Amino acid sequence: MLMPLLLTVLGLMLLLTGMNTLRDGLGKFAGPHFKEVLLKLTATPGKGFISGIVATGFLQSSTALTVLAVSFVDARLLGFKNALGLILGSNIGTTITPQLLAFPLTKTSLWLILLGLLGFKLIKSKTRFLLLSIAGLGMMFFSFLALESAMIPLMEKTWVQGKLHQLDNNYVLSIIAGTTLSALLHSSSAATGIAMLLTEEGWLNLPASLAFIFGANIGTCFTAVIVSFFTSRAAQRVAIFHVLLNVFGVLIFYPFITALAEIINSLGGSLSRQVANAHTVFNLVSSLLALPLLPYASRLLEKIR
Numbered sequence: 001m002l003m004p005l006l007l008t009v010l011g012l013m014l015l016l017t018g019m020n021t022l023r024d025g026l027g028k029f030a031g032p033h034f035k036e037v038l039l040k041l042t043a044t045p046g047k048g049f050i051s052g053i054v055a056t057g058f059l060q061s062s063t064a065l066t067v068l069a070v071s072f073v074d075a076r077l078l079g080f081k082n083a084l085g086l087i088l089g090s091n092i093g094t095t096i097t098p099q100l101l102a103f104p105l106t107k108t109s110l111w112l113i114l115l116g117l118l119g120f121k122l123i124k125s126k127t128r129f130l131l132l133s134i135a136g137l138g139m140m141f142f143s144f145l146a147l148e149s150a151m152i153p154l155m156e157k158t159w160v161q162g163k164l165h166q167l168d169n170n171y172v173l174s175i176i177a178g179t180t181l182s183a184l185l186h187s188s189s190a191a192t193g194i195a196m197l198l199t200e201e202g203w204l205n206l207p208a209s210l211a212f213i214f215g216a217n218i219g220t221c222f223t224a225v226i227v228s229f230f231t232s233r234a235a236q237r238v239a240i241f242h243v244l245l246n247v248f249g250v251l252i253f254y255p256f257i258t259a260l261a262e263i264i265n266s267l268g269g270s271l272s273r274q275v276a277n278a279h280t281v282f283n284l285v286s287s288l289l290a291l292p293l294l295p296y297a298s299r300l301l302e303k304i305r
Contacts, residue, residue: 003150006150007146007147007149007150008146008147008150010143010146010150011143011144011145011146011147011149011150012143012147012185012190013143014139014140014142014143014146015139015140015143015144015147015190015193016185016187016190017136017139018136018137018138018139018140018141018142018143020136021132021133021135021136021139022097022133022136022137022140023061023064023133023136024129024132024133024136025129025130025131025132025133025134025135025136026057026129026130026133028126028129028132029126029127029129029130029133042078042079042082042083042085042086043082044082044085045081045082045084045085045294046085047082047085048082048083048084048085048086048088048089049085049086049088049089049287049291050089051085051086051089052065052085052086052087052088052089052090052091052092052093053089053090053092053093054089054093055086055089055090055093056089056090056092056093056094056096057093057096061094061187061189062090062091062093062094062188062220063186063187063188063220063223063224065086065087065090065093066087066090066221066223066224066238066239066242067223067224067227069083069086069087069090069238070083070224070227070228070231070235070236070238070239071227071231071235073231073232073234073235073238074231074232074234074235080234080237080238080298080301080302081294081298083238084238084241084294084297084298085291085294087238087241087242087245088245088287088290088291088294089287091217091245091246091283091286091287092283092284092287094188094189094220094283095276095279095280095283095284097140097189097192097193098189098192098193098196098275098276098279098280099276099277099280100137101140101141101144101193101196101272101276102196102269102270102272102273102275102276104270105141106141106142106144106145108141109138109139109141109142109144109145110138110142111138112134112135112137112138112141113135113138113139113142114138115131115134115135115138116131116132116133116134116135116136116137116138117131117132117135118131119131119132119134120132120135140193144193144197147194147197164198164203164204167204167208167211167212168204168205168208169208171207171208171211171254171257172211174208174209174211174212174215175211175212175214175215175218175250175254176215177212177215178191178195178211178212178213178214178215178216178217178218178219179215179216179218179219180215180219181194181216181219182215182216182217182218182219182220182222183219183220183222183223184219186220186222186223187220188213188216188217188219188220191212191213191216191219191220192213192216192275192276192279195209195212195213195216195275196209196271196272196275196276197272199271199272199274199275200270200271200272206261206264206265206271206274206275206278207257207258207261209275209278210253210257210260210261210264210275210278210282211254211257213275213278213279213282214249214250214253214254214257214282215250217246217249217250217282217283218243218246218247218250220246221239221242221243221246224238224239224242225239225240225242225243227239228240233304236304237301237302237304240301240304241297241301244297245286245287245290246286248286248289248290249282249283249285249286249290252285252286252289253282253285253286260278260281261278264277264278264281
């Protein structure tokens with residue numbers, strides 16, 4: 001049991017380190033004025049929505065952008081209503097990482113790491129940060145190899161198979177599991193990546209995996225909620241909105257998990273790609289449905305004292 005545990009810890013560390021490296025590389029490639037530009041592009045909720053998609057694409061973390069939005073509102077650099085559009089967009093931008101992870105690049109992951117780190121060391125222009133992000137992506141792919149190696153002996157254990165079988169037959173439990181793992185990892189993308197691996201290897205069925213990633217979207221809100229405890233009431237409302245947005249999405253999609261799984265499956269692709277596609281559909285539809293409701297949501301949240 002010691003070796004699978006060590007490989008699991010190593011895999012999770014590589015996954016999170018890779019995500020941070022990818023995010024930092026893209027953030028520095030975007031330039032030191034990234035935050036200033038972001039503030040200018042959130043003049044209206046609509047602009048904030050588009051900016052949230054683009055900014056999260058660069059940051060590779062909706063959690064990071066949400067914490068950033070909370071801090072901006074707390075510092076009175078960003079209006080509360082404009083931050084809501086930013087949050088909506090971030091939920092769409094965060095789907096990029098799982099889509100990247102669905103590509104079968106695990107066998108070339110070491111080359112991506114070596115190419116990225118070598119380029120980062122040798123190139124002196126801003127392009128070096130883009131190469132650093134490639135190294136981070138390679139680390140994420142390589143982490144899947146470590147996690148898969150760790151999970152094979154674990155999946156042979158009767159109690160593990162029993163737990164996964166419970167998830168297959170209980171979507172509420174799958175949502176709770178996804179919420180918990182995402183909160184612990186501070187990343188819905190990391191939790192979604194693990195769901196993709198479990199589904200690809202046949203250890204989790206597609207509907208349960210969809211429920212798992214729905215929960216992961218709720219779990220990713222916890223970091224911003226914790227940070228907001230020490231901020232102004234307006235900033236706290238931003239964090240609350242992020243939670244409500246993802247709970248809203250889960251409530252909308254929950255009755256249709258089986259139907260959605262069938263539709264996603266009919267579109268083809270590998271199982272990991274199907275999970276990534278479901279993650280994209282969930283976030284895209286949830287955000288688009290919530291967009292016209294922003295004025296009502298802001299008025300409701302402003303009543304919180």
